Amino acid sequence: MTLHPRLLLLSATLALGLGGTLAQAADSVPFRYLASQGGLSAYELADELGYFKDTGITLENVGYAAGGPASLIALASGDVEIGSAATSAVLNSIAGGNDFVAAYPSNGINDEVQSIFYVPEDSPIRTIKDLAGKSIAVNTLGAHLDYTVREALHSVGLPSDAANLVVVPGPQLEQVLRSGQVDVSAFGYWQTTFEGAARKNGGLRAVFDDTDVLGEIAGGFIVLRRDFIAAHPDLAKIFVEQSQRALDYAREHPEETKVIFAKALAERGENPDLAQYFRGFGVRPGGKAVDRDLQFWIDVLEREGKLKPGQLVAKTILYSADSASN
Structure with missing residues (x-):
């Protein structure tokens, strides 16, 4: 890179x-x-x-x-x-x-700060298993969100490459999710500012966060x-x-x-x-x-x-x- x-x-x-x-x-x-x-x-x-x-x-x-x-x-x-x-x-x-x-x-x-994986409220994605074949927006490849997704998929018995990762800059994470360009947007633990703004606008639902997979x-x-x-x-x-x-x-x-x-x-x-x-x-x-x-x-x-x-x-x-x- x-x-x-x-x-x-x-x-x-x-x-x-x-x-x-x-x-x-x-x-x-x-x-x-x-x-x-x-x-x-x-x-x-x-x-x-x-x-x-x-x-x-x-x-x-x-x-x-x-x-x-x-x-x-x-x-x-x-x-x-x-x-x-x-x-x-x-x-x-x-x-x-x-x-x-x-x-x-x-x-x-x-419990206070974590990376959160969001979908629209009406999305059929409810669990980590539902991520198979879906597109997930992350800020970059080869870093925390990439490896969190790999570990999440591994934790439910899926191949680590079962989901498709799409690189999206932090300021655009909400936009690409709401427009349907991706199925999931992952807001990193360092992006609580973007996550908070997106959550305030409503209409989104969290599927899981990285503490569910990695602990503290x-x-x-x-x-x-x-x-x-x-x-x-x-x-x-x-x-x-x-x-x-x-x-x-x-x-x-x-x-x-x-x-x-x-x-x-x-x-x-x-x-x-x-x-x-x-x-x-x-x-x-x-x-x-x-x-x-x-x-x-x-x-x-x-x-x-x-x-x-x-x-x-x-x-x-x-x-x-x-x-x-x-």
């Missing part, structure tokens, strides 16, 4: 603009990233809260990612310093030779390159700790977070009204990961033959202060 040319052009344009307008201190290190439409990451929230002030960390938004795999491609190529993707995509990328570290969970799925688990991770951590160990530590602090802030101050979210969306030229539907990041207190967050998907990938048994070990992938030497 490659970044869409329009995204690359936007990235380049924004990078040039930012480079000309932001005077960097001599000891400041840019942390470039690709934003998610309708979303706000913990590190963006941390920056808005002033957690990176005078730390030497300067965040630079250089465009939008078409999905987690595209974010990882940009990270591997050195176009950005921060990646973000579903756990399955991160593991696939590491298995493919990229020396990445899972810094902290970007989001989690639980981290949905994805913020990812850093190991060589970048080695070059900037102190800044990497600050970045992770202050981002985790922002995750706690969002859980403890949901309404204040929505105000910050709306401001960030407006500054990016997106609809700030979407912020009212933000339901949180869904991560554990402290923003920490546990081994199961990675091991669940390691086991799935081993079962599917995409990983050799023992090829990846959760504890060597998760960030620690000595990640650069692991």
Whole structure:
């Protein structure tokens, strides 16, 4: 998968603009990233809260990612310093030779925050078994929703490719479902803003969500390159700790977070009204990961033959202060 040319052009344009307008201190290190439409990451929230002030960390938004795999491609190529993707995509990328570290969970799925698979109210689709032969809109292939569908189908004894996945950008998920272009639209755990707006408009019914299939688990991770951590160990530590602090802030101050979210969306030229539907990041207190967050998907990938048994070990992938030497 490659970044869409329009995204690359936007990235380049924004990078040039930012480079000309932001005077960097001599000891400041840019942390470039690709934003998610309708979303706000913990590190963006941390920056808005002033957690990176005078730390030497300067965040630079250089465009939008078409999905987690595209974010990882940009990270591997050195176009950005921060990646973000579903756990399955991160593991696939590491298995493919990229020396990445899972810094902290970007989001989690639980009773409050999850990916929801919607159909029109009059749809004959009632259960996971009914997905066979149906079309499902997802934001990208090879990431969380893709693997959630595979695991859902496996859980009811169907082939993992029994449904047809269609790539649809988050802002269009509701439209393609209501117009009948797809049978199901999957709103990811990071797209609660789009899901909330669609639900408010009525006429839709949830078939299942990813907690029904996966349980409570981290949905994805913020990812850093190991060589970048080695070059900037102190800044990497600050970045992770202050981002985790922002995750706690969002859980403890949901309404204040929505105000910050709306401001960030407006500054990016997106609809700030979407912020009212933000339901949180869904991560554990402290923003920490546990081994199961990675091991669940390691086991799935081993079962599917995409990983050799023992090829990846959760504890060597998760960030620690000595990640650069692991």
